[in-house]
Amino acid sequence: xxxxxxxxxxxxxxxxxxxxxxxxxxxxxxxxxxxxxxxxxxxxxxxxxxxxxxxxxxxxxxxxxxxxxxxxxxxxxxxxxxxxxxxxxxxxxxxxxxxxxxxxxxxxxxxxxxxxxxxxxxxxxxxxxxxxxxxxxxxxxxxxxxxxxxxxxxxxxxxxxxxxxxxxxxxxxxxxxxxxxxxxxxxxxxxxxxxxxxxxxxxxxxxxxxxxxxxxxxxxxxxxxxxxxxxxxxxxxxxxxxxxxxxxxxxxxxxxxxxxxx
Amino acid sequence: xxxxxxxxxxxxxxxxxxxxxxxxxxxxxxxxxxxxxxxxxxxxxxxxxxxxxxxxxxxxxxxxxxxxxxxxxxxxxxxxxxxxxxxxxxxxxxxxxxxxxxxxxxxxxxxxxxxxxxxxxxxxxxxxxxxxxxxxxxxxxxxxxxxxxxxxxxxxxxxxxxxxxxxxxxxxxxxxxxxxxxxxxxxxxxxxxxxxxxxxxxxxxxxxxxxxxxxxxxxxxxxxxxxxxxxxxxxxxxxxxxxxxxx
Amino acid sequence: xxxxxxxxxxxxxxxxxxxxxxxxxxxxxxxxxxxxxxxxxxxxxxxxxxxxxxxxxxxxxxxxxxxxxxxxxxxxxxxxxxxxxxxxxxxxxxxxxxxxxxxxxxxxxxxxxxxxxxxxxxxxxxxxxxxxxxxxxxxxxxxxxxxxxxxxxxxxxxxxxxxxxxxxxxxxxxxxxxxxxxxxxxxxxxxxxxxxxxxxxxxxxxxxxxxxxxxxxxxxxxxxxxxxxxxxxxxxxxxxxxxxxxx
Numbered sequence: 001x002x003x004x005x006x007x008x009x010x011x012x013x014x015x016x017x018x019x020x021x022x023x024x025x026x027x028x029x030x031x032x033x034x035x036x037x038x039x040x041x042x043x044x045x046x047x048x049x050x051x052x053x054x055x056x057x058x059x060x061x062x063x064x065x066x067x068x069x070x071x072x073x074x075x076x077x078x079x080x081x082x083x084x085x086x087x088x089x090x091x092x093x094x095x096x097x098x099x100x101x102x103x104x105x106x107x108x109x110x111x112x113x114x115x116x117x118x119x120x121x122x123x124x125x126x127x128x129x130x131x132x133x134x135x136x137x138x139x140x141x142x143x144x145x146x147x148x149x150x151x152x153x154x155x156x157x158x159x160x161x162x163x164x165x166x167x168x169x170x171x172x173x174x175x176x177x178x179x180x181x182x183x184x185x186x187x188x189x190x191x192x193x194x195x196x197x198x199x200x201x202x203x204x205x206x207x208x209x210x211x212x213x214x215x216x217x218x219x220x221x222x223x224x225x226x227x228x229x230x231x232x233x234x235x236x237x238x239x240x241x242x243x244x245x246x247x248x249x250x251x252x253x254x255x256x257x258x259x260x261x262x
Numbered sequence: 263x264x265x266x267x268x269x270x271x272x273x274x275x276x277x278x279x280x281x282x283x284x285x286x287x288x289x290x291x292x293x294x295x296x297x298x299x300x301x302x303x304x305x306x307x308x309x310x311x312x313x314x315x316x317x318x319x320x321x322x323x324x325x326x327x328x329x330x331x332x333x334x335x336x337x338x339x340x341x342x343x344x345x346x347x348x349x350x351x352x353x354x355x356x357x358x359x360x361x362x363x364x365x366x367x368x369x370x371x372x373x374x375x376x377x378x379x380x381x382x383x384x385x386x387x388x389x390x391x392x393x394x395x396x397x398x399x400x401x402x403x404x405x406x407x408x409x410x411x412x413x414x415x416x417x418x419x420x421x422x423x424x425x426x427x428x429x430x431x432x433x434x435x436x437x438x439x440x441x442x443x444x445x446x447x448x449x450x451x452x453x454x455x456x457x458x459x460x461x462x463x464x465x466x467x468x469x470x471x472x473x474x475x476x477x478x479x480x481x482x483x484x485x486x487x488x489x490x491x492x493x494x495x496x497x498x499x500x501x502x503x504x505x506x507x508x509x
Numbered sequence: 510x511x512x513x514x515x516x517x518x519x520x521x522x523x524x525x526x527x528x529x530x531x532x533x534x535x536x537x538x539x540x541x542x543x544x545x546x547x548x549x550x551x552x553x554x555x556x557x558x559x560x561x562x563x564x565x566x567x568x569x570x571x572x573x574x575x576x577x578x579x580x581x582x583x584x585x586x587x588x589x590x591x592x593x594x595x596x597x598x599x600x601x602x603x604x605x606x607x608x609x610x611x612x613x614x615x616x617x618x619x620x621x622x623x624x625x626x627x628x629x630x631x632x633x634x635x636x637x638x639x640x641x642x643x644x645x646x647x648x649x650x651x652x653x654x655x656x657x658x659x660x661x662x663x664x665x666x667x668x669x670x671x672x673x674x675x676x677x678x679x680x681x682x683x684x685x686x687x688x689x690x691x692x693x694x695x696x697x698x699x700x701x702x703x704x705x706x707x708x709x710x711x712x713x714x715x716x717x718x719x720x721x722x723x724x725x726x727x728x729x730x731x732x733x734x735x736x737x738x739x740x741x742x743x744x745x746x747x748x749x750x751x752x753x754x755x756x
Contacts, residue, residue, distance in 0.1 A: 030704055039623070058662050059662070060658065060661060060662055078661055078662045078663070078664050080662070080663045080664040081664075084662075084663075085662045087655060087658065087659065089655045091655035091656055091658070091659040092651070093656060093678075094754055095675070095677045095678070095680070095754045096754075104659075104663060104673075105663040105664075107673075108660075108663050108665050108666075108669055108673070109664070136753075136754045138754070152663075156663070185604075216565065264594070264597045264598050267594070268598050268601070268602075271598065271602075273538055289618060289620075290621055291621075319725045332718070347514065347517065348515060348517075351514045351517040351518050351521070352518075352521070354518075355518060355521075358738050359700045359734075361633075361692060361737060361738050361741040361742075362692075362733075362734045362737045362738060363693075363695045363696030363699055363737060364696070365696050365711075366699060366730050366733045366737075367697050367715065367730070368725055369701070369703070369714040369715055369718035370718070370723075370726055370727065370730055372718045373542060373717075373718040373721065373723060373726060374543070396577060399683050402756065445608070448610075449610040449612070452595050452610060452612060452613070453612045453700070456612050456615065456616070456704070457700070459706055467613070467616060468616065468636070471616035471617070471620065472685055474620075476617075476620075479616065479617065483613045483614070486613060487613065490609065490610065491609075494608070496730070506731045
């Protein structure tokens with residue numbers, strides 16, 4: 001375990017959804033603790049409840065039983081002063097420019113226009129969007145849109161950043177570059193990141209820890225510590241070994257999620 | 263659940279109408295309980311013996327207006343849609359006319375055709391004509407030009423291309439336009455009758471209103487509504503058939 | 510292409526006017542019913558001042574009805590569209606009220622509200638309200654759910670959700686509804702003026718029709734049509750300016 005104090009504690013969380021074909025258990029007695037400044041990735045087969053778990057941390061999904069503590073406090077609803085979320089679909093407001101989208105969270109909090117403009121403008125540099133302040137989302141590429149969405153989350157300067165497959169819709173090359181960029185941001189801001197992905201490579205390159213989840217109902221199957229320094233090379237022997245280990249853990253669950261065929 | 267809430271809402275509206283209708287001046291409003299006897303009198307042909315004749319006249323006006331609107335709308339739409347230049351010149355002009363509330367044409371039609379059926383038919387025609395024409399134009403734009411090219415390459419002549427490529431591809435839009443056209447033709451005829459006529463359902467409604475026979479007025483309105491809703495239901499049936507066929 | 514389109518449009522209008530003038534002069538059409546364009550122009554000069562005053566009267570009532578339609582339509586559409594139970598219960602009623610011809614209740618409205626501006630404004634409002642309401646309801650229902658989730662996760666209050674997310678998201682539909690609603694409002698006001706007016710363009714046109722004053726009637730019709738087209742074009746222009754983010 002990491003020595004840093006725990007900032008997130010998920011304790012025995014269970015979640016059922018009511019569907020037309022009866023109740024479905026999405027999460028079963030999930031427990032996980034994350035230390036401050038960690039980059040913790042949740043990985044698992046489709047439908048394992050990763051996004052549900054993230055939604056609970058963000059206060060968007062209520063839980064049936066168990067506890068979720070952020071900074072020692074139970075989560076009761078969205079709390080933009082502690083947690084910011086980035087979604088897979090960038091979710092930019094199409095009628096707002098890049099700058100106005102980045103400002104959104106501060107605007108809701110009633111930060112004066114001049115100050116929030118200053119914060120957003122300063123962020124555009126590290127976001128690589130300096131020339132795009134006045135552009136509308138339809139004028140941006142997929143990677144740029146996702147950087148604006150991340151900028152919007154960074155602008156409210158929370159300790160915790162939740163990322164729900166933020167690069168899932170991007171092509172592989174853009175995805176690799178965005179990963180490198182995100183690592184840089186993370187190391188500079190020292191935020192705690194909870195990251196959901198389907199990509200083994202992405203998980204291995206970015207995370208300090210990887211939590212593998214089982215097929216539905218989702219549980220934490222195992223937690224891998226990745227103690228390597230950054231930047232990491234996919235070709236390094238250590239990572240290749242880790243990849244094989246990670247894949248053997250996930251493969252079984254993915255097979256189960258597909259109904260055991262293949 | 264929602265159906266129950268809907269029914270409850272409907273019942274509440276009727277109840278409010280009943281209470282308000284009883285309290286109000288009987289010349290201004292009547293409760294539903296007073297409409298039912300009036301409806302019975304109407305259906306037994308006691309209050310308005312010429313109801314069948316009026317209904318028939320209105321139906322005949324609608325049929326003529328709609329028939330003409332469909333024929334002219336199809337002809338006009340295809341004439342404009344087949345030639346790119348002609349279509350681009352007259353399409354926007356048609357659309358601009360669409361931005362004028364149609365009722366401005368009615369006084370001129372009344373002047374020209376008189377107070378009898380002809381002016382109602384003309385107005386119903388005018389209202390029905392536009393959606394049919396615009397649906398043909400929109401339908402033609404939807405036809406994938408590649409399909410036409412392929413058909414041509416396989417040696418299909420213009421008639422063949424029209425019948426086996428164009429019509430099936432645009433049927434969906436076309437049928438929608440035909441349905442809207444019917445609804446508007448019906449409205450045109452009834453608006454015309456209410457704005458001034460001697461016979462037909464609109465004339466009966468005006469008569470009841472003029473003599474302050476409010477219960478009869480409501481009963482006649484309900485009869486006319488049945489006519490309107492019935493014609494649209496028929497059209498929607500045809501529309502569904504056509505959709506099934508084109509899929 | 511554009512130049513040829515414009516040329517064809519202009520040539521067609523001139524040719525139509527020329528043919529019309531020629532036909533009227535040659536006595537092929539009865540000038541009592543179809544006066545020559547020159548006669549219409551002369552009539553326009555004669556009635557100009559009075560017609561403009563009547564137009565101002567009509568447009569004044571339309572403006573009041575329009576503001577009411579837009580405010581009520583957008584507000585009700587936002588609330589009904591965003592609350593699922595309300596939406597599911599009320600949707601069929603709204604669609605039905607939108608679809609049925611309001612002309613049937615016109616005699617009753619005049620009976621209750623009398624002659625003058627009140628029935629015109631009321632009738633104009635119920636005409637303009639429904640297209641806006643239907644479009645806004647649909648637009649609110651179809652707002653990208655991710656945007657709502659994003660706003661919630663950033664701690665948006667209910668007020669902020671409506672003001673900063675739902676309202677801007679439906680702007681294109683509101684504008685489309687405003688364009689439709691305007692023509693409907695004007696139509697409603699004109700119909701009331703024709704049916705039971707003592708002032709306004711609808712009344713003036715009916716009076717010309719009943720008095721067989723064809724040149725004056727044609728001039729008045731042209732004036733209302735031109736005003737309507739001009740207002741709609743102005744709205745289109747505004748629409749383009751307000752929706753620059755849509756591209």
